[in-house]
Amino acid sequence: MAFNSLPFLFFFLLVFTGYWTLKSNRQRNVLLVLASYFFYGWWDWRFLGLIFISTLTDYCCGLFMHQQQSQRVKKRALWVSIGINIGLLITFKYLNFFIDSANDLMLSLGFSSQVNSLNILLPIGISFYTFQTLSYTLDLYRKTLKEPSRDFLAFSAYVCFFPQLVAGPIEKAQHLLPQFRQKKSFDRNLALEGFNQMCWGFLKKLVIADNAGILCNQLFEQGSEQNPFALLLAGVFFAFQMYGDIAGYTDIAIGLGKLFGFRLTQNFNFPLFAKNMTDFWNRWHISLSKWFYEYLYFPTIFRLRAWGKWGVHAAIWITFVLSGFWHGAHWNAVFWGSLYAAYLSLEFLLFPWRSKWSKKAPKLMTYGGMLITVILNLNNWILFRSESIASYFKHLTGIFSNPKPWSYPISLDDSVIVVLLASFFILEAYQFFRQKNWYQQQSSPWIAALLIVCIFVFGAFENPNQFIYFQF
């Protein structure tokens, strides 16, 4: 059930009323688990079994690990959890990719026999909840989480909590799990803050992302024969679509959490104004970046520290190639991750030079860095939106070598969208440079009312889009 659908509105009103009517914490957790399973099962009830398997696996592995004294036995339990969770991911997300890639390889080697692809649907959000449950078991193993959950109900609610189930933020057990054990009373200010944040989220999704998506689709459908400015704008519109989509989803998720008395992790911190690529990954989908940092990058770089600078490069490449693969079971995603690895490797190589110039010309380095980071991200977003690596290169070649004169490709009617996107960008820049957090400082029913009017006037309701991150 998508947040931007009418059934969700009825679902939310019912669950919200029920939640605050119930008195005991246990009853509330029962309601949240049932509601979250209903929310997820709305897409396809068969996916429910996967969440249940993931929940049961990590609940049992956590308890078992805690009872054991032997480190070897604990490690075995950890591998059971990793095996089952990654096994689910591989089976449902990557198996067909492996089969197709093997078939292509066999064909190129001259073998004609082919293995048939399997008829498997990709369960929405599987990469998110498997990563969340894995972090629970990994933290128990590493003792950064001291005690396992003995309350299966609270643990189930932690795994399937519907606001953040399908696209994050990926929550650590240390932060979210205790909140299911706390008795909450309705906090009007927190609820108003949450409602405002939800309104901002819907604005980002329906007004920014979905409208930008209309222009982006128009330009990408016309192919790489257009004039260079149109090709460049296609990438810019996709950047707005991507950012509005996932940042909007996150705002709705965090806002929903607040309406139920929960505080979820901040997931975006003005990534469009990052001053370098390392900074960008500290600002974009923060909970996912932290997951990769903590469970993949850091252990890898630690083991390779004897290699010196080569160890840093190796850890960057391993992390970002796998992160790319996490984003999609196709070669575009792998190439996308490799490009980020290349940027970060280069950033690391240039560190002495950057350090020297940061002292000599700090403003130039900051704003120049912001511009370069945006351009590099734009390049990656074009790749992400392209149907294949070949069409990405055609698009890029078109920008730099198409002889057609630059001309504005958007009709006068659609230029309203361009004005909306530009206004949104200015608003983001204002908040970033003034260091304002509007959800807390500007929470009032009037702001919410104004946002709702904006959503109804400018929202792209005739062209509703699924959230992009659901496919991961």
Place this chain on the structure above:
Amino acid sequence: MSQTSIAAIAKIIQEVLNHQEPIDASSDAQSVSGWDSLNHMMIIAAVEKHFEINFSLDEVMALENVGQMAELVDQKLA
């Protein structure tokens, strides 16, 4: 934690990050320019080499500032 360890670690950090910013026990990745996830392990490896000690992954992950690093170094040397 000993002031000698703090001073030695501060010097190592300044060498790896190629600057002379003042560094004390409360300094961390947020407050020292250039101390990011790319350079962090270069600092750890240089500290290990200088004091001829080995950290474990859990120990390194738990470190929050220079003071804690100096404390860990002192424990290893004791």
